Amino acid sequence: MKFDAKKHKCTIVVDQDLNIGLSMNAASVIGISFGKTIENLVGPDMQSQDSVNYPGVIYSPLPVLKATGGYLMELLSAAEQDDDIHCMPFSALAQSCKTYDEYGERINSTNSEHIELVAIGLIGPKKKITKLTGNLPLYR
Numbered sequence: 001m002k003f004d005a006k007k008h009k010c011t012i013v014v015d016q017d018l019n020i021g022l023s024m025n026a027a028s029v030i031g032i033s034f035g036k037t038i039e040n041l042v043g044p045d046m047q048s049q050d051s052v053n054y055p056g057v058i059y060s061p062l063p064v065l066k067a068t069g070g071y072l073m074e075l076l077s078a079a080e081q082d083d084d085i086h087c088m089p090f091s092a093l094a095q096s097c098k099t100y101d102e103y104g105e106r107i108n109s110t111n112s113e114h115i116e117l118v119a120i121g122l123i124g125p126k127k128k129i130t131k132l133t134g135n136l137p138l139y140r
Helices: 020-037 069-080 092-096 100-108 126-133
Strands: 008-015 064-067 086-091 117-125
Touching: 008 020, 008 069, 008 126, 020 086, 020 092, 020 117, 064 069, 069 086, 069 117, 069 126, 086 092, 092 100, 092 117, 117 126
Parallel strands: 008 064
Antiparallel strands: 008 117, 086 117
16 A cells, blocks of 8 residues: 555544553554555655754654444444455454564464454555444543
8 A cells, every 4th residue: 555645644543541652552563564565655855944854753643542342343344345455453462472473473373353453554545444443542
């Protein structure tokens, strides 16, 4: 997917029952993964008048919302059925691992129906993302 801030919207939805530390971890991991996988999501580096470099940032707002764990699964299901929506699910399993190798071993040996989502990132056409998330409150 090539991101276009005029056409697309992105958001992260976190399980409302997660503690603040795990919530921030989930949102930051999804944000990093978005930056890696979505073309044109992050702008070029900028420099201040005195030549201090500031790395590029996302081209559009990235609200972090909250929902129930059940609604996270509904969002995943809806996103998987729509080719226009890119989704980035993040699991409790991932948060429980100490290394990436451990994560790989555990995720490869677990059926997806047994994987609890703690957050999901969504990017797609503005109307579609708003329809899915427009009723959700901001994470505060």
